[in-house]
Amino acid sequence: MIKNSVDEQYLKFLKYILDNGELKKDRTGTGTLSIFDYSMTFDMSEGFPLLTSKRIFTKAVIHELIWFLRGETNIKYLVDNDVNIWNGDAYKNYIKKSDIYLTENDFINKIKTDNKFAEKWGELGPVYGKQWRKWGGIQKIETGWEHGAVTHYKDVVKGDQISDLINDLKNNPDSRRLMVLAWNVGELDDMVLPPCHYGFQCYTNMMTLEERKKWWCKSINKNITYSEDETHESLDEKNVPKRKLSLKWNQRSCDVPLGIPFNIASYAILLHLLAREVNMVPHLLKFSGGDCHIYINQIDGVKEQLKRETFDLPNIELKNNSLEDLKYEDIEITGYSKEIKTIKFPLSN
Numbered sequence: 001m002i003k004n005s006v007d008e009q010y011l012k013f014l015k016y017i018l019d020n021g022e023l024k025k026d027r028t029g030t031g032t033l034s035i036f037d038y039s040m041t042f043d044m045s046e047g048f049p050l051l052t053s054k055r056i057f058t059k060a061v062i063h064e065l066i067w068f069l070r071g072e073t074n075i076k077y078l079v080d081n082d083v084n085i086w087n088g089d090a091y092k093n094y095i096k097k098s099d100i101y102l103t104e105n106d107f108i109n110k111i112k113t114d115n116k117f118a119e120k121w122g123e124l125g126p127v128y129g130k131q132w133r134k135w136g137g138i139q140k141i142e143t144g145w146e147h148g149a150v151t152h153y154k155d156v157v158k159g160d161q162i163s164d165l166i167n168d169l170k171n172n173p174d175s176r177r178l179m180v181l182a183w184n185v186g187e188l189d190d191m192v193l194p195p196c197h198y199g200f201q202c203y204t205n206m207m208t209l210e211e212r213k214k215w216w217c218k219s220i221n222k223n224i225t226y227s228e229d230e231t232h233e234s235l236d237e238k239n240v241p242k243r244k245l246s247l248k249w250n251q252r253s254c255d256v257p258l259g260i261p262f263n264i265a266s267y268a269i270l271l272h273l274l275a276r277e278v279n280m281v282p283h284l285l286k287f288s289g290g291d292c293h294i295y296i297n298q299i300d301g302v303k304e305q306l307k308r309e310t311f312d313l314p315n316i317e318l319k320n321n322s323l324e325d326l327k328y329e330d331i332e333i334t335g336y337s338k339e340i341k342t343i344k345f346p347l348s349n
Contacts (some may be wrong), residue, residue, distance in 0.1 A: 002313055003052070003308050003310045003311055004040055004046065004047065004048040004052065004310060004312060004313045005042070005043070005046060005234070006018065006046075006047075006050070006051065006052075006264070006312075006313060007016045007051055007052055007310040008310075009040045009041075009042075010040070010051060010053070010106065010261065010264075011053060011305070011306055012046075013038060013040065013256060013260075013292075014255060014256060014257065014294070014302050014305065014306060015306060016035065016038070017033055017034075017035055017256060017292060017293065017294050018033065018294065018299070018303075020035055021033030021034050021035050021293070021294065022034055022035070022141065024293070024327070024347070026293070026295075028295075028344075028348035028349060030295045030296060030297060030348040031292035031295070031296040032291040032294060032295050032296065033293060033294045033296070033299070033311075034291055034292065035292050035293075036290065036291060036292070037288075037289070037290065037292075038254075038288075038289045038292045039286065039287060039288050039289070040286070040287045041284055041285070041286050041287075042264065042268070042281040042283060042284070042285045042286075042287075042313025043283070044268070044271065044272070044283060044284070044285060045144055045232060045283075046313060047312070047314065047315060048265075048268060048315050048316040048333060049264050049265065049268050049285060050264075050265050050313065050333060050336060051261045051264070051265075051313055052144070052310045052311040052312070052313065052336075052337060052340050053305050053308040053309075053310050053340075054261070054305055054308065054339040054340065054341065054342060054343045055264075055341060055342045056261050056262065056265055058083075058265065058333050059082075059083065060083045060084075060085055060262070060326075061262055061265045061266050061269065062269065062282060062328055063077075063078060063081045063083045063264065064078065064083060064085060064330060065266050065269055065270060066084075066326050066327070066328065067129060068128045068129045068132055069129070069132070069133070069162065069273075069326060070129060070133075070326075071129045071130060071132065071133030071134055071321065072117070072129045072311050073123060073124050073125065073126065073127050073128075073129050073130050074118065074122040074123045074124070075087065075113060075118075075122045075124065076118045076122045078097075079108060079111050079112055079118075079122070080112065081328070082109070083210075085262075086294060087104065087108055088104075088347065088349035089193050089349060090107075090111075090118065090121065090122055090123075090124060090192065091107050091108075092192070092349060093121075093124070094103045094107055094121045098121070107121070124191065124192045124193070125187070125190040125191040125192055126187040126190055126191055127182075127191050127192070127193070127195065128182050128185065128195060130166060130187075131161070131181065131182040131183075131184050131187075131195070132160075132161050132165075132180055132182065133161070133162060133255050134160065134161050135159050135160075135161055135181075135184065136184065136186070136187060143256075158261075160321075161181070162180065162181040165178060165179075165180055165202065165274070166274065166277055166278060166323070169202065169204065169245070169274065169278040169280070170275075170278050173204040173278075173280075174204065174245055178201060178202040178203065178204075178214050179199060179200070179201045179202075180199065180200055180201075181198065181199040182195035182197070182198050182199060183195055183198035196251055196252060196253045196254070196259070197249050197250070197251040197263055197267075198250060198252055199249070199250050200247055200249040200250070200267065200270075201247070201248050202245060202246065202247050202274065203242045203245075203246045203247075203248070204244065204246070204280060205243060205244045205246070205283065206243055207234055207241065207242055207243060207244055207281065209230075209231070209235075211244075211281075212230075212232070212235050212240050212241070212242070213227035213230055213235070214227075215240065215241065215281055216230070216238065216240045217233060229306050230268065241275075241279050241280050241281045242280075243280045243281070244280060244281045244282075244283035245271065245274060245275045245278070245280040245281065245282060245283055246271075246283045246284040246285070246286065247267060247270065247271040247274070247284075247285055247286070248285075248287070248288060249263070249267050249286075249287060249288070250284035250288050250290075251263065251287070251288070251289045251290065251291075252290045252291065253291050253293075254289040254290070254291065254292040254293065255293065255295065255347075255348075256289075256292055256293065256294055257294055257295075257298045257302050257305070257343075257345045258298070258345040258346075258347060260287070260289070260292075262288070264285070264287065267285060268282075268285050268316075269316065269331060271285055272316055272318060273318065273323050273326070274323070275295060276318055276321070276323075277322075277323045295345075295346065295348050297346045297348075298345045298346060301343045301344070301345050304343060305343055308338075308341075311337040311339065311340060312332050312335070312337070313335075314334055314335040314336040314337075315333070315334050315335050316331070316332070316333055316334070317331075317332045317333075317334055318330060318331060318332075319332065321327050321333075324344045334348045
């Protein structure tokens with residue numbers, strides 16, 4: 001028996017690829033079973049969507065998201081926190097461009113201990129953090145009006161998409177432009193790896209009186225009957241949220257056994273952080289994938305996972321009121337069963 005809808009949907013996804021996937025070549029040379037287009041929806045009211053059919057390394061999920069939100073693009077922060085998910089991409093870039101050979105272990109040790117080396121070779125180019133917080137662009141400048149205008153152009157940092165999103169959620173929550181993109185066409189060639197999850201969009205709903213009452217009572221550990229005399233106005237005075245916030249992310253390339261569980265958890269944390277930042281209630285998390293695949297060397301692990309016992313979903317606790325001053329200790333996943341075992345899926349870089 002599957003004990004939660006997250007594992008239920010995800011395991012169905014894996015099985016669908018095994019049953020219907022087309023054998024395809026890929027840039028890593030590993031080979032995949034691949035399908036095109038798949039969607040899933042997770043309701044945050046059911047619990048935090050962290051898979052229980054295999055253990056997820058939440059430390060890496062949290063640190064990478066903090067890294068994105070800080071606008072960082074150098075693996076130094078991740079390496080210093082024992083998060084190695086980007087090491088292979090940085091190392092491939094080093095081997096391609098450097099005349100001095102180092103093993104991958106020696107390369108990572110040098111990133112840890114040599115700041116100048118890390119500054120140069122730990123840099124991944126304008127990947128997610130740069131696009132989310134410092135989107136680049138071209139500004140048109142005209143000078144010399146007295147004798148006729150002279151036009152020239154310069155590179156500028158156009159905007160902080162995360163700050164703009166938060167501002168719009170607060171001031172124009174019904175906007176259809178609540179979007180953040182990482183797919184900056186003008187800078188793709190400068191990235192060690194173009195973004196897989198290339199953009200996300202938010203959407204808000206007004207809450208009914210009953211929904212607000214239910215949320216408020218749960219937040220103060222009271223029975224719903226406690227709110228019998230409450231009105232919208234009285235709940236406003238208590239700063240009870242008026243809206244629910246949903247988030248949908250789009251992903252062009254989906255390593256379903258290894259990457260997608262990680263992405264689900266990461267965007268779920270982001271949804272909770274954004275909702276808290278704008279005083280809304282986290283609602284639906286939606287995934288839309290393009291090329292969804294299982295690498296050939298992951299098939300045995302997938303078959304094992306499909307047989308696994310599942311558990312109740314955990315919960316998330318946020319301990320800091322500011323997204324801009326976020327630390328690892330501010331995000332805690334609680335109630336994640338210690339009985340959940342890992343599956344070591346190979347990573348194809």
